[in-house]
Amino acid sequence: MKAFLIALTAVALSAPVSAQWLDQPTAGLPRTPDGKPNLSAPAPRTPDGKPDLSGLWTKISPKYSRNIAADLKAEEILPWARALVEQRREDLGKEYMNVRCVPLGPGYTTAADSTGAEMMKIVQTPGLIIVLNPDLTYRQIFLDGRALEAAPNPTWMGYSVGRWDGDTLVVESAGFNDRTWLDHDGHPHTEGLRMTERYHRRDVGTLDVEVTFSDPKAYSKPWTVAVRAELAADTELIEWVCNESPHGVEHWVGKASDERRDEVQVAPAILSKYVGTYEEQQPYWRAAAARVVRITVVDGKLVANMDDRGDVPLIATSETSFTGLYGLGVEFIEGGAGGLLVKHVSGNYRFGRK
Amino acid sequence: MPAQHPRFARRALIAIVVLFLAMPALHAQWLNYKVPGVPRAPDGRVDLAAPVPRSPDGKPDLSGTWNSAQGYFTNLARDLKPGDLLMLPWAETRVKENQSNDHKNDPMVACMPPGVPRVDFTGGGAMLHPFKIVQTPTLVVLLYETSTNQTFRQVFMDGRAFPEEMQPTWLGYSIGRWEGDTLVVNTAGFNGRAWVDTGAGHPQTEAAKVTERFTRRDFGHLDLEITIDDPGAYLKPWTAIVPASLLADSDLIETFCDNERDLGRMFRTPVTPKP
Numbered sequence: 099m100k101a102f103l104i105a106l107t108a109v110a111l112s113a114p115v116s117a118q119w120l121d122q123p124t125a126g127l128p129r130t131p132d133g134k135p136n137l138s139a140p141a142p143r144t145p146d147g148k149p150d151l152s153g154l155w156t157k158i159s160p161k162y163s164r165n166i167a168a169d170l171k172a173e174e175i176l177p178w179a180r181a182l183v184e185q186r187r188e189d190l191g192k193e194y195m196n197v198r199c200v201p202l203g204p205g206y207t208t209a210a211d212s213t214g215a216e217m218m219k220i221v222q223t224p225g226l227i228i229v230l231n232p233d234l235t236y237r238q239i240f241l242d243g244r245a246l247e248a249a250p251n252p253t254w255m256g257y258s259v260g261r262w263d264g265d266t267l268v269v270e271s272a273g274f275n276d277r278t279w280l281d282h283d284g285h286p287h288t289e290g291l292r293m294t295e296r297y298h299r300r301d302v303g304t305l306d307v308e309v310t311f312s313d314p315k316a317y318s319k320p321w322t323v324a325v326r327a328e329l330a331a332d333t334e335l336i337e338w339v340c341n342e343s344p345h346g347v348e349h350w351v352g353k354a355s356d357e358r359r360d361e362v363q364v365a366p367a368i369l370s371k372y373v374g375t376y377e378e379q380q381p382y383w384r385a386a387a388a389r390v391v392r393i394t395v396v397d398g399k400l401v402a403n404m405d406d407r408g409d410v411p412l413i414a415t416s417e418t419s420f421t422g423l424y425g426l427g428v429e430f431i432e433g434g435a436g437g438l439l440v441k442h443v444s445g446n447y448r449f450g451r452k
Numbered sequence: 453m454p455a456q457h458p459r460f461a462r463r464a465l466i467a468i469v470v471l472f473l474a475m476p477a478l479h480a481q482w483l484n485y486k487v488p489g490v491p492r493a494p495d496g497r498v499d500l501a502a503p504v505p506r507s508p509d510g511k512p513d514l515s516g517t518w519n520s521a522q523g524y525f526t527n528l529a530r531d532l533k534p535g536d537l538l539m540l541p542w543a544e545t546r547v548k549e550n551q552s553n554d555h556k557n558d559p560m561v562a563c564m565p566p567g568v569p570r571v572d573f574t575g576g577g578a579m580l581h582p583f584k585i586v587q588t589p590t591l592v593v594l595l596y597e598t599s600t601n602q603t604f605r606q607v608f609m610d611g612r613a614f615p616e617e618m619q620p621t622w623l624g625y626s627i628g629r630w631e632g633d634t635l636v637v638n639t640a641g642f643n644g645r646a647w648v649d650t651g652a653g654h655p656q657t658e659a660a661k662v663t664e665r666f667t668r669r670d671f672g673h674l675d676l677e678i679t680i681d682d683p684g685a686y687l688k689p690w691t692a693i694v695p696a697s698l699l700a701d702s703d704l705i706e707t708f709c710d711n712e713r714d715l716g717r718m719f720r721t722p723v724t725p726k727p
Contacts, residue, residue: 125590125610145508152588199563201708219606221586221593223515225488228586228593234565234603234623236595238704242488253706255602257482335606337621341563341709 123332124153128302135331137303141265144222149265149299152222154335155327159210160389160405162323164424166208166281166311168408170321179286179316186284188354191425192347195278199340201235201254203278204271204293207309208325212282214338217330227260227267232338239269246272252289254278267297280311282424283408288315303329357413357421364414369400372434376449379437391423391438391449402428404440483702490700491671498700500672504633509589512633512668517703518696519582520573520676526651528569528678528692538687543655550653558653559645563709565603565622566596567646568639568662569678573694574598581707582699585666592628592635597704607637614640620658622646635666648680657684672698 128139142150161168167175175183186193195202195212202209206229209215214233221228225242239258250257250273258271271293280287291313298306305327312320373395378388392403393412400412402423412420412428420428427441439446491502507513523530529537539547550557560566566574575581575597584595592607607628618625618641625641639662648654660682667675674696681689 122612122615200710221588221591223586223588226586228595228604230593230604230606234601236602236604238595240482244482244485247482254708255706336619337565337623339564339622 122334127331135302135329137301137329137331139302141299141301144224146224148262150222151220151227151267151297151299151305154217154219154330154333155305156217156330157207157210157215157325157327158387159208159325161407162208162281162325163210163212164282164405164407166205166285166323167317168406169323170317174318175285176316176318182286183284186279190350190352190354191282191284192350194282196340197345197347200277201233203254204256204274204287204291205278205280206231206235206237207295207307208281208323210325214340217335218327219335230335232335233340234337246270252276256293265298269295269297271295286316287311287313290315305329360415361413362415364417366395366398368417369395369398372400372430374434375452376438377452379448379450391440483705485703486701498672498698500670500698500700502671504668504670507587507589511630513587514585514592514635514666514668514674515587517582517584517699518674519575519580519699520694520696522579524573524692524694525570525575525649528573528649528654529652529690531692532690537690540685540687543685546655547653550647550655551651555650558647558650560600560647560650563600565601565646566598567622567642567648567656568605568624569664569680570647570649571596571598571603571605571623572664572676572678580699582704584704595704597707599707600709602704602707620644624662633667637664637666639664644684655685657682659684672700674698
């Protein structure tokens, strides 16, 4: 229970960020006759004819922000890296960047629900593109023809150069230190990480981003994840200062495996009633789409998967209550027919059976 | 004020040095890269006396990496004459406190954003912590290296006014406009917790309004005139001029506070109450 609450605290650190200039219309956006932004209008172009990626974007990446390796086979993650993910989970994610108040590093593009990284503001000039994050970090992407240096001094944010491949901005990055995680689950990377991002503005309202990670000392092959971003019109970034939040890491006692102490055995006939797909009734305040939980039974145990992040075993604490959903609790209602509650320190989130 | 207390000056120096030492030694990355499109003398060096470049809309182009002159980080009021800076009594008291306790309550030591205007001059002279101006017609972005955490400000040039109610922040809300060839940036909406400078420890309140006037004198020089209108702390507005020079063929490097890892090492002697 303690571990459960603690893990939840990590998520609850993220207070809703209220935007200022909320009513200030974003200048230069095409609008429909009723004044609303026309998000399906063609992507705008800069005077030099390139697509203009400028704007404030809300990143949508429920799957990969939690598990960047969700599409990899376990054996494609080198053993030391797999062990480190397990260790970080057991340690309740205490060393996550937002707990230590250090930058997210290479994970900004894919970390959509980390406080301070939900949005990104792109400011595009011909030779330089800037990416601004709510946590006051920034990236410079140089488009003036310079090449990445061969042996860069490792940094949190890395070094980035960009070029245009047709209407797609291709950004190559290297020179990261090895202290950041690629996701909430704790997938590590080494200083040898190379990241390639491909940004394509589909229309005014949508930016597609493909991110390829190549880190042969940690993963046996490069892989690519896709993230979508939606234009956040008529609003703005507001500063979020991590060091303002008293994280009280000293109170984060216990281990994730402590959840097992209260485990009870539940009859297979009861577990089988819970199998199904559940969709969130009122979308989570920071998610662009309703979250989905799939419940299955594997080897007589309940297994859950939220937003395709990966299967996790649930730990029964009663016939209806479980823990282990990435630090969240699960309560089944009326044998699952009434849906389930995902329990979080901020309250219960109701999911209905699909 | 603004005369410096000799003891405080030494202590402040320790604090400031630690603020700089807190950074890992950073090697050059692209720091000798010859930026294209820059006027150069025959020997290849950037011609710092060349005329001010202009953006396509005819405005002066302030874009570049700028290094503020030394000394203002310690005391923004260093060039002021007696009577230029008049503090309310509580502010006088606060300044004395701030100068006598090894900067224990300097929010920058706790890795908070430096605030405005301090963020404009966190380096200086040989201690480089430059800022970079990225100018577009509707938005000017100020990227800061600072001696603690990298940070940025957005200056909206699209004609908007301040929001009626502003959630207080460290760096406030900035709107800008051109007055002739000078970029005038007005900032308000502060949380009142930042210090104006480091050694002197001039305070700021939520009532503060800061005006920064950026004038690029020639290719290599930028004057930054800073006016602080803060009736919560000062009897009248006061103005300082911080010259900045172009850091040619160079760029910002990364700085981050590593979670106050160095805080424990910062205070070498127990703090003694003032007599």
